[in-house]
Amino acid sequence: MxxxxxxxxxxxxxxxxxxxxxxxxxxxxxxxxxxxxxxxxxxxxxxxxxxxxxxxxxxxxxxxxxxxxxxxxxxxxxxxxxxxxxxxxxxxxxxxxxxxxxxxxxxxxxxxxxxxxxxxxxxxxxxxxxxxxxxxNVAEVAPAVATLGRPLRPLRVPVDDWAVALALALRAFPMLIDEFSVLYAARRLRPRDVEVKRRGRGRRWAAELIDLLAAAVTVALRRADEMGDAITARGGAGQISAAPSRPKxxxxxxxxxxxxxxxxxxxxxxxxxxxxxxxx
Incomplete structure (x- = not known):
């Protein structure tokens, strides 16, 4: 041990x-x-x-x-x-x-x-x-980016939208890594068919890769739907960058x-x- x-x-x-x-x-x-x-x-x-x-x-x-x-x-x-x-x-x-x-x-x-x-x-x-x-904390990044980009707002630059997109990307990245790790571990636990020929092994690896990518896309869409519902329940995407954020x-x-x-x-x-x- x-x-x-x-x-x-x-x-x-x-x-x-x-x-x-x-x-x-x-x-x-x-x-x-x-x-x-x-x-x-x-x-x-x-x-x-x-x-x-x-x-x-x-x-x-x-x-x-x-x-x-x-x-x-x-x-x-x-x-x-x-x-x-x-x-x-x-x-x-x-x-x-x-x-x-x-x-x-x-x-x-x-x-x-x-x-x-x-x-x-x-x-x-x-x-x-x-x-x-x-x-x-990831939640502090979006308000900080919105505050730093305030001089660009008179130029009609969508600073708040950029801040929200950055915050969502930072939040989703660790969750997707965990989900992909679980999917990969589950895939390795499945029994494999022993193929003697090289062509059979290549087809098996290609099929496993396609299945893993399809499962990863499904998990990402499910996570995106759950995150969207959570954001809507908390008042919309505008609340992500609306928190007061100032240097001290x-x-x-x-x-x-x-x-x-x-x-x-x-x-x-x-x-x-x-x-x-x-x-x-």
Whole structure:
């Protein structure tokens, strides 16, 4: 039993806030969206080691303040480690600066360092998105988007409709994942006919795939009908984005901290470290 539980993989937990009342949980959803957007723009134009490290530090501190347990982290499949190793070895053949001497050979580490930087950037961005998912209630997203899009209303942009569509998509995504998991598990429990010929096995897999897709579409339509009835009973789709949503004093403190950390990291990247890297 212990061996089985040890081998059991932890699934990805997204779009489901972790229970708790912390400083990060109490931040306005619009503030989190703006911070993520700003950090994404920063790392898009300046994907250096210093900005990546600064954002990783912010994510780590936010996870500590939000009391995020280690159990929410998914288990990394073995094939992903193999792909990362294969990508690192392949990128190492590209060479480039810096160059180190190994015996009588010169080995360029530029390609490997670029691969490691891109990998670290991807991990940091995934962690940033996961932090927003783990500390934000889905019901708070639509009012925040409606508030942020208020300047676009004079241009006749359907901000409220977009906010409602986003909220419904975020609500439906976890439910559909659970339904598809149940369908797949039920399908695996069904007895299978042993086919000796390769053509028979191919037809069986095709039939199972068609049955699974048909069941998934049926479940999605049933869930959509139930969600529509629930929305109508609660006053219509307009109530989803009509809740009052405003930033508070703690949100401005969070903005100040993020701007300060990212500003210092960008200054170091463009001045001291950038100059030393150019000289090297």
């Amino acid at each position: 212990t061996e089985t539980s040890r081998r059991q993989r932890r699934q990805v937990v997204l779009l489901r806030p972790i229970p708790g009342r912390t400083v990060i949980h109490d931040l306005w959803a619009g503030s989190k969206l703006l911070i993520v957007t700003g950090i994404g723009v920063l790392l898009t134009f300046y994907p250096g080691w210093v900005p990546i490290a600064a954002v990783a530090l912010l994510v780590a501190v936010a996870a500590k303040l939000a009391h995020i347990p280690r159990g929410v982290l998914p288990t990394v499949p073995r094939f992903l480690w193999f792909l990362l190793l294969l990508g690192g070895v392949t990128a190492a053949f590209a060479g480039g600066d810096p160059v180190i001497g190994v015996g009588s050979m010169d080995l360029g580490l530029g390609g490997l360092l670029n691969f490691l930087r891109i990998t670290a950037l991807s991990i940091v961005l995934l962690g940033l998105g996961a932090m927003v998912s783990w500390t934000t 004093s703690r949100d401005w403190v969070a903005f100040a901290v993020v701007i300060a950390v990212c500003g210092v990291a960008l200054a170091l990247e463009l001045t001291i470290l950038g100059t030393s890297g150019t000289r090297g």
